[in-house]
Amino acid sequence: MADHNPLQTTPLHALHQDNQAKLVPFAGYEMPVHYTPGIIKEHLHTRAMAGLFDVSHMGQIRVDGESIAAQLENQIPADLIGLADGRQKYGLLLNLQGGILDDLMAINRGDHFVLIVNAACKHDDLALLKDNLGNTLQFEMMDDLALIALQGPESADVLSKSVSQPEQDVSRMKFMDVQDLELAGFPCMVSRSGYSGEDGFEISLAAEHAPSLAKAFLSHESVDLAGLGARDSLRMEAGLCLYGQDLDPETTPIEAGLKWAISPPRRAGGAREGGFPGADIILDQFVQGPxxxxxxxxxxxxxxxxxxxxxxxxxxxxxxxxxxxxxxxxxxxxxxxxxxxxxxxxxxxxxxxxxxxxxxxxxxxxxxxxxxxxxx
Amino acid sequence: MNMKYTDDHEWARQEGDLVVIGITDFAQQQLGEVVFVELPEVDREVDQGEDTAVVESVKAAGEVKSPVSGTIVEVNEALADTPEKVNEDPTGEGWFYKLRPADPGQLEAMLDEEAYQTLVESLA
CATH class of the missing domain: 2.40.30.110 (Aminomethyltransferase beta-barrel domains)
Structure with missing residues (x-):
């Protein structure tokens, strides 16, 4: 299917080309697998200093409506009602057999939610959410946004130095906190999270500002570009699953070692037991073992x-x-x-x-x- | 140095009555950082075009086909611990194996330097 369509590009495409990226088709996008240094050096640099990854191909879905958390819990087995404003949580979309349709991050933005989903699944995810929850919630794919991941032990220092307003304090953010920050003068939604096993941040901002922010980050000695190749080797070392390889519609969260993604209130005996697709099978596996x-x-x-x-x-x-x-x-x-x-x-x-x-x-x-x- | 090439990006070079075989600089650049090389057994008889070695980079695995027929007489044992030599010196220390050719005409018929460079430029 994707073979017949021209590949899409991200807002950082020119930056990739300027940095001699090896570009490959990935989930319908032309994406950098590595730059001149190569996967091993980009990987080790991220572990030692900070790597900058373009993950703008991922889907950023805005959710509006009444009782958003309670509604989303009908599709996602996480405790979203208990998710505080300014926090994010790992979640799953499931089929009726308890198989995994996608994995995602759900962010409570106070008056709305944002779901960050995998690039290859994003259109199916949007359709599934609209089909099941479209009567009460509004879902919008925010195609005019970029997503940049800054990962590695130096990333907090780089982010602190990029904050435009002194009262905004990056050091107070904990893992999975989400805050609005002005970085290099641009309004950003920043979460302290990532896919490398390191400390790091994922930064969502208007597509038009993404190249300038990326260049501001890259002006720091500690920051180098890192491609999808290093992203993959980093997440494997961290034991993090990749959708489409380690997770698929024939695999349940219990088999995948993702028991923790079924939040305690959603488990047998919990305050809101079950109530998500495939709950019978998943809660049974919880007890019986996979x-x-x-x-x-x-x-x-x-x-x-x-x-x-x-x-x-x-x-x-x-x-x-x-x-x-x-x-x-x-x-x-x-x-x-x-x-x-x-x-x-x-x-x-x-x-x-x-x-x-x-x-x-x-x-x-x-x-x-x-x-x-x-x-x- | 009289290097000959295949359109699969292997090189072959006559050394005395043996032929040394490896992969080209273009091939190692395409593969990226080499992390593993599987070499054939010594004394194995191989046909031209037969899979004889495997070269794996961080990204992918590639098969190496013997450019000429013959009997394997020596393999580059150093690649077991230092596969990165394939990246650093693909036509020197990064050689794969030496064989005693069965048919000298096969080496003659391979691409020469100029024909191979033309091929590589057409792929750029």
Whole structure:
């Protein structure tokens, strides 16, 4: 489908070209996979200093109406009624079988909500929300916005120096806080969050101002551009799921290790038990345990084990498959994530992976591979 | 140095009665940072065009096809611990394997420097 349509570009497209980005088609957009330094250097720079990522392809959906949180809870299994103004929470869209249609961030903006959704799913998400909640809530895809992620230990310092008004204090923001800040003179919605496992910020602002803000960030010695390649290796090390690989409509949140995304009030015995698509199946799995589970996987050799690699037990019986895998720049060896039968999901369990016709040793590992360093 | 090339971006070079094989600078640039190389077994007999090695970058895996037929006599063991040599010196220290060619005519028939550069420019 996307092959026949011209690729869309983000507001930072010219900046990517000026920085010799290797551009590839991704979710209907032409996006930078890496710049001149390459994925490994961009990854390590983000872990050590700060990486600037263009994630403007993601969907930013504004939600207006009465009792927004209560209405959204009919589709999302998170505690949104309990979500304070100026906070964001991880959420899921589910089908009637409890399978995952998308994962998202829900932000309480006081008089409205904003949902940040995956690029490849954003049009389907909008249609689903309108179909199910369109009678009472208004949903608008905010196509005139850009989204910039600044990730890494130096990002708070860079943001503090970019704040135009001295009374706005970035250091008071905690992980998953959302504030309006004026950065380099431009009004922005800023959340302290990200997809790298590091401290960091995600900044939404008018598309026309995005190139100037990005250049203001890049004028700091500690900030370098980082592409989707580094974004992927960073999130794998952090054990964070990628929709379309580790999460899909055939996978439930319990299988994916996302129990925590079903907030306590929405669980069995909670104040607002169930009431979301697939609740019966998901709440049953909560108690029974899933038949398969997402685990970390450590290849014993140096050969990366990538998406689609089949897994076998010591007797060569099929036991699962790898959903994400590649090279870990921080650890200097390959890492993978995948689903295995629950009985084999204990850390240390030795399995085999079929790589180019050969069975190679791989062991189950605890996620994340690299510890999170959020500003909690 | 009398380098010959394939349109799949492998190079081959005569050294005595052996042929040394690797991937070109263009190929390593396209792949990005190489993190793993799988090399063939010594003594294996390979046909021209047969998959003999695998080169994996952070982004992707690529197959290396033997530019000529012959018997593998030596592989570059150093790539096991330092696969980045393929990026740093693709036509030197980043060589893949040496083979004893079965048919010298195959090397002659490969692309010469000029023909290969024309191919690379057409891809830019």
């Amino acid at each position: 038949k398969r589970k997402l685990v970390g996987l450590l290849p014993e050799g140096r050969a990366p084990m990538r998406t689609g690699t089949q897994l076998f037990d010591q007797d060569s019986n099929p036991v699962g498959s790898i959903t994400s895998g590649g090279f870990s720049p921080s650890l200097g060896h390959p890492i993978s994530m995948g689903y295995v039968n629950t009985a084999l999901s204990t850390a240390g369990t030795l399995l085999q992976a079929e790589v180019r016709g050969k069975l190679l040793p791989v062991s189950v590992a605890t996620l994340p591979f690299v510890s999170h360093r959020y500003a909690r």
